[in-house]
Amino acid sequence: GAVVSQHPSWVICKSGTSVKIECRSLDFQATTMFWYRQFPKQSLMLMATSNEGSKATYEQGVEKDKFLINHASLTLSTLTVTSAHPEDSSFYICSATQGGETQYFGPGTRLLVL
Amino acid sequence: QQQVKQSPQSLIVQKGGISIINCAYENTAFDYFPWYQQFPGKGPALLIAIRPDVSEKKEGRFTISFNKSAKQFSLHIMDSQPGDSATYFCAASPPPPGLILTGGGNKLTFGTGTQLKVEL
Numbered sequence: 533g534a535v536v537s538q539h540p541s542w543v544i545c546k547s548g549t550s551v552k553i554e555c556r557s558l559d560f561q562a563t564t565m566f567w568y569r570q571f572p573k574q575s576l577m578l579m580a581t582s583n584e585g586s587k588a589t590y591e592q593g594v595e596k597d598k599f600l601i602n603h604a605s606l607t608l609s610t611l612t613v614t615s616a617h618p619e620d621s622s623f624y625i626c627s628a629t630q631g632g633e634t635q636y637f638g639p640g641t642r643l644l645v646l
Numbered sequence: 647q648q649q650v651k652q653s654p655q656s657l658i659v660q661k662g663g664i665s666i667i668n669c670a671y672e673n674t675a676f677d678y679f680p681w682y683q684q685f686p687g688k689g690p691a692l693l694i695a696i697r698p699d700v701s702e703k704k705e706g707r708f709t710i711s712f713n714k715s716a717k718q719f720s721l722h723i724m725d726s727q728p729g730d731s732a733t734y735f736c737a738a739s740p741p742p743p744g745l746i747l748t749g750g751g752n753k754l755t756f757g758t759g760t761q762l763k764v765e766l
Contacts, residue, residue: 538689566753575735575756576690625689633678633739633752637689 533559536628538638545616546646553611553641555626561606562628566635567599570623582609616645650738652757659764665723667760669736672717676738678752681710681721684733684759693734694721726764734760 535558545551555565564583568576580601582588588601598620600612609628613620621644627635651670659665669679677698682690696703696710696719703710709722723730739752 536689573759573761575758578753581753623687627689629752634680634692634695635752635754637682637691640687640689642687 534630534634534636535559536562536626536636536638538624538626538641540641541639542642542644544644544646547617548615550612550614551616551643553613553624553626553643555609555611555628555638557607557628557636560628560630562609563606563631564629565603565609566627566629567601567609567611568625568627570625570640572623576625579611613643616643618645621645650736650755650757652736652760654760655758656761657763659726659762661726661728661764661766663726663764665726665730665762665764666720667734667736667762668718668720669738669757670716670718671738671755673738673740673755674717675740676755677741678739679710679712679719680737680754681708682735682737682756684735690735723762726762728764728766731763734762 537556539554567579570576578591579594580588580590582601582603584603584606590596603609623640625640627637653668680695681693683693684690694705694708696712698714707724712719736757737754739754
């Protein structure tokens with residue numbers, strides 16, 4: 533149980549385009565979802581906290597107009613990287629909770645912006 | 647105050663040996679301490695977690711030791727195997743916010759990670 537999926541698993545796009553990443557909780561309802569980014573050999577950096585039906589809460593330094601988060605249902609949250617640039621290339625990981633403290637992580641999405 | 651310091655950065659252990667990774671925190675409001683295992687190109691997977699009301703928790707070959715007064719906790723991997731080679735992250739979070747506060751769920755503060763290699 534407590535499986536989280538992400539789609540796509542990897543994506544390559546041209547600079548200036550937008551990319552949407554989906555995060556789904558497959559076997560539970562996720563009251564809260566989190567979005568992280570991770571650079572090679574570094575720790576996870578929290579980008580934003582997403583609650584179903586409300587606006588996401590962004591961490592300091594994360595541009596909310598660049599990283600659009602939509603948590604439309606209790607099983608789906610999306611992260612859209614708008615006007616992507618090479619510096620946005622990273623590993624994006626989502627996690628979900630059922631209301632408790634345990635976060636279940638997705639497999640990650642590797643984004644490469646050319 | 648939100649930091650979780652993790653050491654060592656990297657660790658090489660012989661097969662069958664004990665791997666020990668340490669973490670320290672400052673925020674006394676933290677009350678949930680999970681450990682995650684991450685393989686290259688994959689998302690982190692929860693290994694084991696502990697709360698401050700116990701000093702030790704064991705699940706199979708994995709044990710968390712917790713020292714509340716020193717604000718330190720550690721992961722011990724007994725009988726380490728090559729398949730345990732991965733990056734390990736400690737983390738900490740405070741209690742869930744009350745109903746009057748916006749948002750839900752607990753934000754995790756992660757340590758910097760330890761790259762473990764278990765050699766034959």
